[in-house]
Amino acid sequence: MEHDKNEKGRVLVAMSGGVDSSVAALLLKQAGFEAIGISLQVWDYRQHGGCLSRASCCAPTDFQDARKVAASLNIPYYLFDFENIFHEKVILPFVRDYQNGRTPNPCIDCNQYVKFGELRNRAEAFGAPVVATGHYARIEKRADGFHLLRGIDDSKDQSYFLYALTQTELGQTLFPVGTYSKAQVREIAREHGLGTSEKPESQDICFVSGSVGEFLHRQGASQRVGRIVTHDGIELGEHDGIHNFTVGQRKGLGVGGSSEPLYVIALDPVDNRVIVGPRSQLERSTFEVDRVNWCGLFVPDAPFECMVQVRYRHRGVRARVTRLKNATLLVEYIEAWSPVSPGQAAVFYDLANLEVLGGGRILRDNEAAATAGGSVESHWD
């Protein structure tokens, strides 16, 4: 019953069929791990549009690709059904957030509960002390603990989505491709004939094909017609559901007749209004953040300065962070400002803009006061 036990032990590698996770598996095997490839089916592709819809992940061909790569690496491969937990922890909150005027980032919830939560459960079940994914990020083990860093390829860095990992989780996770550039990863795949080297990137949200609005509608988000107004209450038009809008959005507002371009400044789920205005009204000097996670090494007890990144494609700007009551944070821009979309993550990096200190969820203005002590889940700070 003994098989080749590699000296580094077992690692469960989440494989999507794409080039990043394929190369991650290869690198682990080369490094002497007993790599076990798994795919997480989070979405029943057949039940949501079948062959015609092409969501960018979870198609049967993606699993076939992952399976082929695993076979060519001579590692075991298993497919897991995580649909229920994905639905509960990612899809439902996604729909709810949009209905509440937030722009959610489902990748963060998915990482937290599905990729790292459930994956880790399975890893324990199968005697694997670590898990690995194809994320572009780095974890460095130093004397004082585990440090989560940006991937070396700036254009691909995905550390933004990983701020919710704790020290324990960081200690049990590997990101093999974080020290490579995307071009290098493709080259490695090509060299080893992995077959997925030229596969196009999956863009956007993995479970949405077509527009988010259509998706939400199919999920039963109600189309509540409401008013589009300026910040001083002048009505400019109608909308068919605030979930169709994101703060900072400029296109598709359907209102004209203004001398300067109009942006969505805020979404009001209570009165079902979309508030629009010129870009200058997006400007802000502060915003608030809840559901904070610190990666474990640095937990602030006094106001401090850092870099804050407020969306995936954002370089990060300098800010001062102060802890408020209710465990929310007040973030004050120091120099440059950037518009924020409530529901998105604000991730804090050190002043070198390299290491993730932690992050949280951006709140609507006045939301922190309104939801004092609310029903926030316990694993958040």
Added chain:
Amino acid sequence: MNKQMINLDANASHSPLPEVLQAVRGWDGSSLNPSSVHAYGQRSRAIVEQARDSLAALLGLKRHETIVFTSGATEANNAALWQVVLRDGPGLAMATTAIEHPSVLETANQLAHFGVETTVISPQALETDQWQECLSDQTALFSVMLANNETGQILPVPGIVRKARSRSPNSLVHCDAVQAIGKVEVSFEDLDADFMTVSGHKIGALPGIGALITREERLLKPFLRGGAQESGFRAGTENVLGILSLGIAAQVMDASLDDRRLKMEAYRQCLWEGLHKAVDGIELNWDGPSRLPNTLNVHIPGVIADDLVIALDLDGVAVSSGPACSAGKPEPSHVLLALGVAPERVRESVRISLEASYPEGAIEKAAACIVSCIHRLRVVNRGKRT
């Protein structure tokens, strides 16, 4: 394959017999079309007919029965059920049991598009005295398996067939004997069926070969068209290597059936004892007196079967939970559900099905491995599963 594995999933597929491997490897590479006039054809023809004789001997066939070689048991089951539409029968109705293999149940579903109404009889109903009342003189076909692949249950087919025939004298009777052959004595005559299905890779032949046995030629209408092979009953160039392997497997089964049966029972007993004494709460899902010597379908509280199958695979032991599904996620066993096993329990049930020959000490080692994986999974699952 680098990994050393032990096959405790024989009901899914039995390892090819050494005699089969030897014969297949001994193929000299000449072309194999038994319909050709030339020497290649003659040689191939001889192989096919010899295999046919071997299979006939195993199943106790007399002269008038016909063996039709097929691409496997699935094709044979399809061909049998399609007789409802292909022949001029009493009507477009058929009946079968809820615990049949999907190649029977799915074919019945498909036949609905052609107007065939299928009555599916629950295993509980089969145990009553009046189940046959669901049959009528319009019933064109009745299909019942001899042994179930998931639980190992052997059905009292001769008695079932007798009741069926007395109620529907004009109905054809089909028996899927796939799991019984090679484990227990199977006599086609005793079953009193019109058709019987045989599978090659369940008895150590190559996958991709099976047979449909028919009591009389005149009862069978061809399913696959386009050639005169198999006496016009099944078009397509014969899979000579597959047929060769099936013939050899049949010979081996015929010569050693009792010995195999005793060994399988001994292994099963050893395995069950090892599990039962070390695993709290482990239970057999089906424990009737009439059963295959090699099958254990067990419920293991506190362990998700899909996880156990994987954990065991990683440690070199092959078992299964529910039918394999190439499309992705496995579906729960329709057989266990039909038997009234609660879905939560089905989710925690695995099937262990043994071959007749393992290396010294291998079964004991496998038992220890299963126990250790179960214990580890129980620790992990406590309080963690959603």
